[in-house]
Amino acid sequence: MAIVYNFSAGPAVMPKEVLEKVQRELLSYKNSGMSVMEISHRSSLFADIQKNAEGNLRKLMNIPDEYDVLFLQGGATLQFTMAPMNLAINKKKIDFVDTGHWAQRAIEEARLVDGIEVTQITSGADSKYTSLPEIDDSLQEDADYVHITLNNTIEGTAFKIVPTFKEVPIIGDMSSNILGQRYNVTDFGMIYAGAQKNIGPAGLTVVIIRHDLVEKSPDLPAMLSYKKLVAKNSTLNTPPVFAIYCAGLVFEWLLAQGGVDEMEKRNRKKSKLLYDYLDSSSVFQSPVAIESRSLTNIPFVTGNAELDKQFIALANDNNLVGLKGHRLVGGMRASLYNAFPIEGVEKLITVMEKFELEHKEVD
Template sequence: MKIYNYAAGPAKLPDSVIKQIQEELPSVHGSGMSVLEISHRSSLFENILEDAKNDLKELMGIPDNYHILFFQGGGTGQFAAAPLNLATNNHKIALLDSGHWAARAGDEAVKLGFEVDTLASTKDNHYQSLPHLPKDTNGSVYDYLHLTMNNTIEGTAYHTPEKLPNTTLVADMSSNFLAETYNVNDYGLIFAGAQKNLGPAGVTVVIVRDDLVHPVEKIPSMLDYNLFVKKNSLYNTPPVFPIYAAGLVLKWLKDLGGVSEMQKINEHKSGLLYDFLDQSQMFSNHIKPSDRSLTNIPFTTGSDDLDAQVIKAATDHGLMSLKGHRSVGGLRASLYNAMPVEGAQALVDFLDNFEKNNKRG
């Protein structure tokens, strides 16, 4: 039985990457040493690190005035790092509340003593659409605007960024990183946990414009952009294996045709499922169509008991991890980059058959 994993993260990796890791695990690059045991100070790892940075720069079109850094702590760690590094003038942050993770970012900044203004929120409609900036907002009073580009739980995404004049845009791209094209020049800071589209859990990518990197007096070393720039992300032992695996995924993505080609594939995959949900009499997706995510698709039957039956039957058919986030329930299919079109089609076929065989009276 073919297994498809629709988990929201840690998520599926490309089959060819898993195979390459398996083959190279005893001896990476013919060194006679496993990647699990090589020194982060060795030339072998330095080459792995530089290759990953160069491939990411090529894939995203990252300009020369941006730094690529590798942190630990996930996207959640960057909820603290971003204000500590960037909110050093006004100590004030603007935020669009588009869901759980946007709110968490705001809460973390407040905990650290920063003022956070929520300029708009769609919490009242259960985040079924995206909030947008009010007209004539004065951006000069803020150090930056925080934007969650893809809302993993709620299934919404900004396909073009909200821009606030006279302030820096900070983007959490954790769940659609490299899944659709964005212009890096629009952002002062981009961060993304690897465990959805880029690799195994344990490494977080930070892309930061050089004018935003400066010494900060009161900041933990492990969150200090200036220090990590100086040390080339090697201030302490970095997550060697996750960086190695992410580098393999980046090469896989290049071979596939890059981010623009990946976006076309993701639009096709998500379109298969959205088209089915839109005509279904049993299943529904409540997200405003223009705001729908390409990577995270929540849906429901409207009945907790029936949702549970669907999840059990799907698991029995090898369609794994379809249970929705505990805060919203229902079902959710995460169609990240490594999910093949066949996986999206298999899910649609299963849901179609389930509906035909379980028609409501």
């Protein structure tokens, strides 16, 4: 079987070792005679899966005891609604940092929640979201929380340092770089992340939330209530058993590899390799300001839509898949998640160099 390098932004590449273990255990988990997809979410088998997954995630991210960990469904998009409903309860106001498409989607959903004022305190629109906006950390304490998208999957920007806002908690969408670079959990009131990029298969959402925020949340329908979901340890209804199982295996793999700090080291090496090539190329360019560049999602262009199309076809012919850029920005995008090997970046650059030799005279 030919080696395929999957640059997709999500669902994304998973560690080969994890997939092989899933394959070995698929028909009979722990010699139970049942697949992990068949075991009861009330069984001791699943209870151990969930307990180990949470424990290992806490180790990886240094999550303090005063934070609850939830394994939910609905994707990060559901958190665009749940967070306002649960947390915008005192001042009825949310401040957003607008860094691109997913921040805008979060803003749109928050505006649909009755009685809540939504404000953009800063925006990267003037740069067409090719750089992160400046943030005034002297924000007046008139909001329930500030929402920040830490890594912008489409635009290819990321916050390396988390801003501070006095006593206003930060809610961070960390969907595309969770576990890929080190952040201090205590800088946040809540972190949420869809799993299908750096954690596992689609269908799981991780929420890490400070317990005092949970306790203050209002009475809401059960599946929209952090308080009720925490009380039931994420099993208020049938949780995404298989996705949690896979995530737990990924957490074990990450610990065996050296944890988040080792992943960040590798991701910096992979991204530097590609950025260095892009900055020296006469055909390909990175549209993102250097100081704002993501380690995880790297968009690049030729400046010519037809050339972009030709390169994507060449890449596919060379088993480099998932490079087509998001429909909103076009071009190409290489997503270099934790499980993506450096060999894939090296092969990509080799194919880009070949393409550049053939097209460098093309305007």
